[in-house]
Amino acid sequence: MVPSKEGLTDIAVYLLIPLLMLVGWGIERRIEQTGRRLARIERKVDLVMERLGIEEADPGLDRIRALVRDGKRVEAVKAYRRHTGAGLKEAVDEVDRLGNRP
Known part of the structure; x- marks a missing residue:
């Protein structure tokens, strides 16, 4: 017995949906990995800049x-928050850091 055209379409859809979900999951994992890697690189660059005294x-x-x-x-904390979108703690810490620099 040969499946009807509609039956083949249903089978294709049932196979395609899990495949698309699997591809989406793989893409999401790759984006998360890239984000974590970028955060590590930014921390390293920040450390190098701090050690070299580069602003x-x-x-x-x-x-x-x-x-x-x-x-x-x-006023500096408020301006920093407006400029960067940072939270209060981050803005206070950064303003304090800026105040300690010559």
Whole structure:
């Protein structure tokens, strides 16, 4: 007995759906691995820059540095948060770090 055309289509769909799910899962895993690898590389670059005393060039940070120099710490934290989208703790830590630099 030969399966009908609709039967073959159903079989193809039932085989195709799990295959597409498997491909999607593989792509998702690859993206997660790439994200973790990128985070490790960024941490390493940050450490190298810190050890060498290199600051990332960012024109928006110049205004924040000026606020820190002028003793306007709260305004500097607010400006840093607006500029970077960082949370409060991260902004406070970064403003403190900027204040400790010569």
